[in-house]
Amino acid sequence: MCFDRFRASLLMLVLGFLGLAPESRAATFGSVVPVRGTVSDIALDESRNAVYAANFTAYRIEVIDLSSRSIRTTIPVGRPPSAIALSPNNRYLIIGEYETPNPDPAGAPPFDGHGGLTIRDLNTSAIKHVDLATPVLAAAFGADGQAVVVTRAEVIRVDPGSGVITSLGLPVLASRDLPLDLGKVPTQIIQAATGVSLDRKKIYFLVGVEDDPSASSSKSGLLVYNADTAQLTAEAFQTAPPQGPRSVAVDATGASLVFGWGLVHRVEDKSYLWAEFPGAKGDFHIGTHAWSTAQNKLYSQVPADGDGAVLHIVDTDNLTVQERLQLPQNLSGKSVLSIDQNTMFSASEGGVVILPVGSLPSTPRVAAQQEDILFAADACNRLVLTQTLDIITLGTVPTDFTLSLPAGITGVSLSATSGVAPAQVRITIDPSAFQGAKGTTAIPLTITSSTGVNLPAPVRILINTRDFDQRGTIVNIPGKLVDMLADPGRGRLYILRQDKNQVQVWDTATLSLQGILRTGNTPTQLAMTADNRYLIVGNDNSQIATVHDLDTLQATSPILFPLGHYPRSIAAAATEAFALSRNAGAELFCAADGTGSTPTALIDQIDFEHRVAFSPCSLGGRVPSAFENNLPTEDGVLVSSPDRRTLLLALADGNVAEYDSEAGTWVASRDDATALAGPYGAIDNKLFLVGPNLLDQALITGTTFQDAAGAIPSGHGIFGGWGVRTLATTANAAGTIQRWNTSNKTITSSTSMAEAPITRTFLASTPVGQIGQSLLSFTRSIAVSADQRTLYAATISGLTVFSADFDAVPQKPVVTSISNPADSTFHIATGGAITIKGSGLAGTTTSAPGYPLPSTLGEACVTVNNIALPLFRVSPTETVAQLPFTVAGSASLVVRSPGGISTPFPINVATTAPAIFHTAATSEESGLPAIYRDDNGGPLTFTNPIHPNTEFTIYMTGLGTTSPLPALGSATPSEGSYNAIQVPSITLGSQSLSVTSAKLVPGLATVYEVKTSAPGQVQPGKTVPLTIQGGGASTTLTVRVVTP
């Protein structure tokens, strides 16, 4: 063993010298005060600058000095201390004791099962001992200064001053007797935890109610003590997984609390599971919670598979993960916050961990500014593409970072793989490495840091290598987008982002984000009420459905579901609404003999007015249904017909059912298919689509679309009276969008998409910590705008937008002329702007959103000598682009558009060909030469003529190369001067003018400004020729010259 250790150390030393040391892990947040033993409970005494840690196995209280962060002293205890609490006035420390040890170490049994209390007056050091019949499990002080102590047999109230005990009653609780197996820790032994509201008026105890030898019982209880009324109430529940970690945190007033893996809101003294940690394993002994009312955040460790010791900072309404911090070791049990809530103290596996949560802004943390970076390559642009990634610090401290790509990735390079944030890293893509994909390839870019304490989310590098016969415009929307729903009445599109627990509200006219609506945890499906006023969201990790008023975009009261029911899919008929709920073990008592059953899933009927759902014994409705309310799988969806007359229930196991709102019950059910998945919807109240199947009103499959092998249906919609469906093969391949005739149910066109539509498989990713992922087999990935002119498909990068004529047979591009856009002559020059005229030049009419200019725009691109040109704007008949700086002389121009590739068009590119822009305007004239008098800023016109000594500026294109040379397609930088190498000569009449400067205009591309002035003696005239000559080309226009 010693040899092995030595050999490993030597290897690390050698690797370190070679710079090959294994990748360092992130730094950790917080510091550990080690305790020799196991900590069962802690109490914070800020008046004495100390934390009291109950060292269960060492029979003592460790008094930890907060300044030195070391053990100041110890307080011996006669029994293993299982609980500890400090009175509100900081005077009394009450120590709960577990079982009484046999004074004879060799005697049997080693513990006799009797517990006790020690009450220590910290001002006088006076001590009272109280013997109890059973072990103490938990203790806490309320606002009244009385201690509430939970023992295995009863709950008692203790007056710390007098030692008087009052029984509060309640049933026998469970914990493990000592001794136990090796490896067990206090949270597994005691199984109880306590949390107190900030106002100390509510005390919650999470307790064990079943004597489970494995110390991980699924049955737990919640005791609620009201300090105002001195009343104690109790609830018992069974959960899977068990309610671990054994820790409780409470908000300011006790209205909400988090324990185990659940966030509970108390409504009329009942508990409703508002949200749960999606990846909880149920371990009793790992994890904790602390509720920061100041930050309105929860600091929680809830272990998830493969996650290690990670503290999650989550929202208090739906447990949305905001940040993940690496801990030095697992926390275990109780956590408390300082009065200013800037420091968190947690019992841990190795002692007590002190977490300076208030100092997070000054703690090294690093992240990427962008969630996604989308590279749009195309058939034109096989040159490398570069974009900038911003690595930022989340606080104020510069933080190191390291970037890494998955092994074996080629075609992606980074300007730096490490550095110190804030920093910018250029990501360069060689599209040729991905050219075979034809869709979008997603590559995760991992960010790590040796000093940063957080675990940043990876950046998704998206590389789209579409061909021009692939339709649609990609709009990047990061995140796991699992459902979308159009709101034609409001011109909106609702997109459900599951990983952030939010609904994004998009304006379909501008395709801009209008707002964010918060959901429950791990939302799965959207629905609108029959009057289209409310948006209801079903959640897989909340036992509520959130409801938002769509007129105000404000949250309203959620729909409360029965305990154990998670509404995954919701649909509203004309008068009734239903939810398909996953059932986590709740019994449905419907048998005649009163016995219950536990369906895997079931239909809950929604009483929307009172915002509650209930579980009918049949599938429900205004009258009982003929079908039992017992669904074989929770993997299914509900959807309403457009007229709200019918509802369709589709399950992944092949079952379908239909609700008829006129009959007021579920009228049809079939199980013809062995499995169903993919798109779903009601074309009308007599025709439904599920996967590739069209079902009639009796749910009989009439037509099945015969898709190609490997094609996975994704979305379905009605677009301008036609049926539209999308299909995918692989995530990085092109998708297919089909138009079909709803009358004869035949497919009329099949068109390639810019990228693949989403499918359940494509959406799935390795779960990260407590970020939820619940994917249904069914996908709703198509929405249509109110005017039926635009279709939105959820695709790999976010959305792909289609126009109504998405499948029109495009015209082959034909180039008829090339000119410059300045004066529309055929003189064109290196680096200058050109206007291409013809037909079929682009799929749409659009302009570049800004600089740098894209080389693909409106589904079109242009090359000159195989160099992609930056594009200002495109349309089917006219495209404006920039010529490369490297092309001069004879060249060949080719346009690629959805219609194909144009015949090469010969062009002759001059080194310079001055051409004055005609973009100036007055109140009466437009299209005037862009020549401006410097003295008054007005354009040179007949009424604003040249006088002697008039200085004026000419804006033109075609002056060729500059020194230095800006990047092709980029705006000329504002720093420095990009002077034309060939300065043009200018004459006014017969007089030569002096040129002050000739350079590119900052902030623009292809536009030069030439500054000159008239001589002191001018030749007046109404039409004096002004000639600009450069190289062998010149341009002349007439101007008015007056004197004086």
Place this chain on the structure above:
Amino acid sequence: MFKSLICVAILAAATASAQEWDVGVTGGLGMANNLTVKNGSTSADAGFKNGAVFGVYGGQDMYRYWSGEANYLYRRSDFKIEGNGKSATLDGHTHLITGDILAHFRPRGSRIRPFVSFGGGVKLMVGTGNENPSQPLGTLAALTATTETLPVGEIGAGVKIQLSKMLRLRVQVRDFISGKPQDVIATAPGSTLSGFSNDILGTVSLGLTW
């Protein structure tokens, strides 16, 4: 031209020194007709705005019914162009220097002497305002801050009233006829300015006679 006419006026005064003299000051109002500027189907009115007139004169009753005199008149005459609901102006004035012959209907010595006059001289138009770079109707003509001289002919009529032995009142209307301006109202390429300029001045003068 201006300098030579000044010399003529001085010479005339010198040669009349032995006759009955009449010198005085003049004030009144000038009104000009509009000229038409056209460019294709677009047209506008151009010309000079009405303005006050001041001046001096000196003359001699050389004969029983005939007399001669020299006149200098300053006329405030902002340039204007207006049409299609738009208009533009430029500050300006005009100097009128003429030599006139007066034919009286009553003989010398009568208290009231109606007369007609005719003569000629020069008209000096001066643009003094700031040019508007985006002057409305600029596609037709530009009002320009420059100086332009035109020959001018003049006809008029009036009456002289001898108020006392040495004081004479004169009321007179004159029409100064000249060609169209080219520089102060410069037509844009493609535009034409047509017509003659009639600048009608109504004046009242008070003179000393001896």
